[in-house]
Amino acid sequence: MSRCRGWEALDVLEAAPDGPVAFCADLSPAGLLAAYRAGVYPFPASDEYARALNEVVFADQVQEGHIWLVGEESADPYAVSWWSPDPRPVLSVSGPHLSRSLARQLRNRLPWSTSLDRRFERVVRECRAGRTPPWLTEELIASLVRLHELGHAHSVEVWEDGNLVGGVFGVQVGSVFSMDSMFFHRSGASKVAVTDLAARFAQAGGVLLDAQRDSPHVRSLGGILVPREQYVRHLRRAPRDSLPMPTATLPVRRLAQPAGSR
Known part of the structure; x- marks a missing residue:
């Protein structure tokens, strides 16, 4: 599992070309601006079912380090996926x-x-x-x-x-x-x-x-x-x-x- 405290530590160029590059619960103004500066934009889950689906579908990739978790360990990240498509x-x-x-x-x-x-x-x-x-x-x-x-x-x-x-x-x-x-x-x-x-x-x-x-x-x-x-x-x-x-x-x-x- 790969986890970093902030977007400045994540290099999106290492991420897969499609699918989410990270999960992060932080939608604060400062967190949002830092993500855009890193080339990443958010896609919040619309409800608890969508949040649970994120975890079911992507938990293995998170565990293997292919998708990052960003933010504090105490925060539940799966409510917001973050994307940076290539191209x-x-x-x-x-x-x-x-x-x-x-x-x-x-x-x-x-x-x-x-x-x-x-x-x-x-x-x-x-x-x-x-x-x-x-x-x-x-x-x-x-x-x-x-x-x-x-x-x-x-x-x-x-x-x-x-x-x-x-x-x-x-x-x-x-x-x-x-x-x-x-x-x-x-x-x-x-x-x-x-x-x-x-x-x-x-x-x-x-x-x-x-x-x-x-x-x-x-x-x-x-x-x-x-x-x-x-x-x-x-x-x-x-x-x-x-x-x-x-x-x-x-x-x-x-x-x-x-x-x-x-």
């Missing part, structure tokens, strides 16, 4: 793009605007609504909200006539932004949120958006797969301090213009 789906800040049809709608008739950090907790809760399994537990939400208050977690909101129709949120580690989840109530709104986030992050000096989990939606935004080693290298080079992004409410129409004319 890792990422987007360059210049990568996210809108489809021609959506760009045409935005130019011609959709009166959408975007904002940064106006409704962080609401975006998180919209991302949780209707999701199965509900990995955004109340404990995790509370820590994310605290990280937001400390300037480490951010959200982009998409608005239509004062109504929130889409958004994305995540945790920033210097020049890398790890996107936890996104939602939409209008078709295309989550893609607009990611594209807007990329534009704001690029303006602040950001380099990379981490999509965490690969999917057709991520690929449609311009996501690519890179070796985990390359992603972790970005993290280790990233400055510890967050890069302040522009906060102004902006028209979405600007994102539909050709890149050279924005």
